[in-house]
Amino acid sequence: MQLRERVKTVAKQVLVRTTRGKMMWRGPSDARRVAITFDDGPGELTEAYLETLADLGVPATFFIMGYYVEQEHLPGAVGKYLRGGHQVAGHGFFHQRFTEMGARALRSELDRMHRALGVLPWGKWVRPPHGSFGPRDVAVMLALDYTVAMWSFDSCDYDGATADVLVERCRPERVTPGEVMLFHEANHQTLAALPAIVRNLQADGYELVTMADLLSD
Numbered sequence: 001m002q003l004r005e006r007v008k009t010v011a012k013q014v015l016v017r018t019t020r021g022k023m024m025w026r027g028p029s030d031a032r033r034v035a036i037t038f039d040d041g042p043g044e045l046t047e048a049y050l051e052t053l054a055d056l057g058v059p060a061t062f063f064i065m066g067y068y069v070e071q072e073h074l075p076g077a078v079g080k081y082l083r084g085g086h087q088v089a090g091h092g093f094f095h096q097r098f099t100e101m102g103a104r105a106l107r108s109e110l111d112r113m114h115r116a117l118g119v120l121p122w123g124k125w126v127r128p129p130h131g132s133f134g135p136r137d138v139a140v141m142l143a144l145d146y147t148v149a150m151w152s153f154d155s156c157d158y159d160g161a162t163a164d165v166l167v168e169r170c171r172p173e174r175v176t177p178g179e180v181m182l183f184h185e186a187n188h189q190t191l192a193a194l195p196a197i198v199r200n201l202q203a204d205g206y207e208l209v210t211m212a213d214l215l216s217d
């Protein structure tokens with residue numbers, strides 16, 4: 001492992017420990033389970049994602065934007081995710097980088113996001129847009145009682161890859177138990193790749209669970 005990567009790994013371990021698990025990148029590695037997560041919804045593909053996941057019979061975790069919920073890009077979106085057995089969590093209100101806001105603006109962004117999503121059974125969860133945060137942002141999120149949910153496996157589905165390439169990238173040989181896999185909801189290629197990605201993981205003995213379940217037991 002490169003020094004830079006080692007430093008990052010140690011920094012993550014320190015954050016997981018010092019926040020008592022309120023910040024996390026992945027689940028325990030002792031069970032053959034993974035969580036698939038989708039950012040940036042709700043949108044025009046949401047219903048297709050929900051149908052595909054229902055056909056596959058697996059739950060996912062959706063990190064959604066308050067603004068899109070309020071604009072009703074998909075009317076009743078939060079209820080639709082929940083009825084599908086999925087976890088819903090926040091991904092900012094406007095998808096602005098937390099690192100570019102003052103502390104007061106960040107608190108207000110998180111409050112607006114929370115009001116748009118409503119009270120959820122897992123408590124308050126957030127994934128900072130672009131995955132970017134600094135020490136000040138961590139302090140603000142934790143003070144507002146957020147669980148900060150990152151990821152350990154990036155499908156890089158934002159780089160224009162075809163569905164076949166995405167299936168190849170997400171083959172079980174490249175995944176380890178406890179992994180949190182990052183995808184994006186507005187992506188047709190991701191949607192097309194999803195059945196094969198899920199079936200390959202299941203064929204290799206992986207159970208797919210929500211992020212909350214991945215971390216709770």
Ligand SMILES: [Zn+2]
Binds near residue numbers: 039040091095129130
């Ligand atoms: Zn995003």
